[in-house]
Amino acid sequence: MTASRDRPRRGRSSVAFNPIDVHVGSRVRQRRLVLHVTQEGLADGLGVSFQQVQKYERGVNRISASRLLALSAMLDVPIQFFYEDADPAMPGAKPEEERADQPGDPTSGEPLGRPETAALVNAYHAIRNTTLRRRLLDLAASLANASGARAGKRRPTKSLCRRRDR
Amino acid sequence: MPGNVGRLRVFAAAVIDDATLGADERRSRDLMQRPETIELIRCYYAVADPQVRQQFLDLVKAMANG
Numbered sequence: 141m142t143a144s145r146d147r148p149r150r151g152r153s154s155v156a157f158n159p160i161d162v163h164v165g166s167r168v169r170q171r172r173l174v175l176h177v178t179q180e181g182l183a184d185g186l187g188v189s190f191q192q193v194q195k196y197e198r199g200v201n202r203i204s205a206s207r208l209l210a211l212s213a214m215l216d217v218p219i220q221f222f223y224e225d226a227d228p229a230m231p232g233a234k235p236e237e238e239r240a241d242q243p244g245d246p247t248s249g250e251p252l253g254r255p256e257t258a259a260l261v262n263a264y265h266a267i268r269n270t271t272l273r274r275r276l277l278d279l280a281a282s283l284a285n286a287s288g289a290r291a292g293k294r295r296p297t298k299s300l301c302r303r304r305d306r
Numbered sequence: 307m308p309g310n311v312g313r314l315r316v317f318a319a320a321v322i323d324d325a326t327l328g329a330d331e332r333r334s335r336d337l338m339q340r341p342e343t344i345e346l347i348r349c350y351y352a353v354a355d356p357q358v359r360q361q362f363l364d365l366v367k368a369m370a371n372g
Contacts, residue, residue, distance in 0.1 A: 174339055257347060260363055264346055265337050266370035276366060277346055283362060284352035 160226055162199030164208070167222045169197040171215045185214050 172182055179197075183190040186207065195201040203211065212219045267273050337343055353359045 173335065176335075256359075256363065257350075260346065260350060260366060261337055261343055263363070263367045263370040264343070267366070272369060273342070276369065277342065277349065279365075280346060280349035280353070280362060283358060284349040287352060287354045287358070 158199065158202070160223075161202050163226045164203060164222045165197045165199040167224065168203070168211055168215070171217055171221065172197075175215060177215075182211075182214065186210060 168182075172179070179190040179193045183193045186193070192201065196203050196207075208219060208222060212221070264273060264276065267276070350359060350362065353362065
């Protein structure tokens with residue numbers, strides 16, 4: 141299947157990506173990074189260019205079923221791995237038009253690639269006291285669960301944040 | 307070209323990639339892979355209110371600097 145045929149159809153004015161494509165792409169990226177594989181390495185294995193892998197990972201191009209099967213073999217995970225945690229309520233999973241009420245939103249895009257995430261992770265791990273770090277993680281879980289409870293209609297936050305607040 | 311050859315190429319690329327990474331990049335990548343970090347990111351982004359997230363981030367930064 142060619143790259144152009146993998147491309148999700150979009151309206152003339154819409155640049156929204158399918159949230160599931162974005163999610164699947166982010167899961168590919170996540171697994172690739174865990175295995176310390178470069179985009180070039182993955183591209184070579186798939187027989188595509190590394191730019192194509194970039195587009196898959198960003199959800200710009202949809203990954204075909206056969207290619208997803210190849211990816212699951214290469215990255216040594218079952219197919220369902222790529223769909224785990226897919227939730228319309230998760231950050232970055234909303235189509236762009238739904239985010240239009242948040243212009244200049246610094247949290248737009250894939251969570252792992254956001255500067256906000258890097259700042260959080262760096263600051264968190266700069267704290268040497270492990271007990272303090274654990275307390276902060278508990279606090280984050282409490283905030284997340286409170287947020288999920290307020291949202292009401294949404295799927296429970298537990299699906300995103302498995303940690304139980306204590 | 308899935309299968310063993312594909313996998314071998316991927317893992318060979320992984321070894322090369324690891325060797326070419328700088329110390330900072332390696333440290334950053336290792337931090338991102340920790341279960342604790344993944345849990346933190348999950349919980350953080352499960353907070354719907356961006357203001358609350360910002361306040362939490364400010365708190366973590368303050369703790370890190372203090």
